[in-house]
Amino acid sequence: MIIVLKHGASEAEIQEINDRLIQEGFKIHLSEGVEKTIIGAVGDRSRLEGLDLEALPWVEKVVPILAPYKLVSREFHPSDTVIKIGEREIGGSQIHVMAGPCSVESRTQILETAHAVKEAGATFLRGGAFKPRTSPYAFQGLEEEGLKLLAEAREETGLPVITEVVDLRDVELVASYADILQIGARNMQNFNLLKEVAKTDRPIMLKRGPSATLEEWMLAAEYILDGGNPNVMFCERGIRTFENYTRNTLDLSMVPALHTLSHLPVIVDPSHGTGRWQLVAPMAQAAIAAGADGLIVEVHPHPEKALSDGKQSLTPPNFQTMMSDLERIAKVFDRSILKGGAQ
Numbered sequence: 001m002i003i004v005l006k007h008g009a010s011e012a013e014i015q016e017i018n019d020r021l022i023q024e025g026f027k028i029h030l031s032e033g034v035e036k037t038i039i040g041a042v043g044d045r046s047r048l049e050g051l052d053l054e055a056l057p058w059v060e061k062v063v064p065i066l067a068p069y070k071l072v073s074r075e076f077h078p079s080d081t082v083i084k085i086g087e088r089e090i091g092g093s094q095i096h097v098m099a100g101p102c103s104v105e106s107r108t109q110i111l112e113t114a115h116a117v118k119e120a121g122a123t124f125l126r127g128g129a130f131k132p133r134t135s136p137y138a139f140q141g142l143e144e145e146g147l148k149l150l151a152e153a154r155e156e157t158g159l160p161v162i163t164e165v166v167d168l169r170d171v172e173l174v175a176s177y178a179d180i181l182q183i184g185a186r187n188m189q190n191f192n193l194l195k196e197v198a199k200t201d202r203p204i205m206l207k208r209g210p211s212a213t214l215e216e217w218m219l220a221a222e223y224i225l226d227g228g229n230p231n232v233m234f235c236e237r238g239i240r241t242f243e244n245y246t247r248n249t250l251d252l253s254m255v256p257a258l259h260t261l262s263h264l265p266v267i268v269d270p271s272h273g274t275g276r277w278q279l280v281a282p283m284a285q286a287a288i289a290a291g292a293d294g295l296i297v298e299v300h301p302h303p304e305k306a307l308s309d310g311k312q313s314l315t316p317p318n319f320q321t322m323m324s325d326l327e328r329i330a331k332v333f334d335r336s337i338l339k340g341g342a343q
């Protein structure tokens, strides 16, 4: 339910409504825009009827939200959410490129990659320390050692770090090293994990499950917002279809769809979305044209030796070329791509 207030409603008037709603067991989310103040109330709709809020002279209207997701919806929060990470802002006019290896493999590998991607204009360093692998025999990640190496790379380059947390028992540990927590595709509907990351003060990048619908994905994000963490970004990383030339089918229609239905930023992962390094740059360009707020791209100094996802990893020179092409595309859409962490 959203309660739209008339222009100029006072603090006391807003408070009066909040008090009444809280008394009836609603959770309140206030959105104070330049034009309008909107109170979002989540709770039992039948209890709202007795309150007769429309009778208050400073209430313009009470509108039910019919969609099952509330807090992530654009109706609830009409302006775009901009997530601040240090001095970087995700969801504004600048497009951020997060880049790095699929997995942190060694000190040399992560430091070399971090310097190379920073040089090319990436503004975040990615790298998995805990890896969700299809096969139990595949490399599972360096775990805490990997997190330490990511922290060292951040120290050297100034690039904030995004890394995946796969298990709710590790949330505190990963959050103590990471600037953004990644929830992987396989965990999109791991509701206990979602509730746990909701308790942290770290922004969350929520990847789309390989077979999740838009509504299921938005409801997964709703868990995190409902749990108290408003800083969530979606990440389209491809879905499973009958096509098997590509690893997944990158569903770029989700970018404008999410921007219409939600206020949260949208990131695109053309690496997992295609599984082939040759397709990464073209799909990154398409993602920007579709309105993505950022990209997450796998880069490895020696893809042929990578312990995971070498086939879809760009070399540093290929990443550099992609970045300069992307800058030109971004300009067409009145956006820009930050260079080397410069603000």
Ligand code: PEP
Residues within 6 Å of the ligand: 102, 128, 132, 183, 184, 185, 186, 207, 237, 272
């Ligand atoms: C990853 O980012 O390395 C990863 C495992 O991605 P996804 O969860 O999208 O498969």
Ligand code: MN
Residues within 6 Å of the ligand: 102, 103, 272, 298, 308, 309
């Ligand atoms: Mn990967």
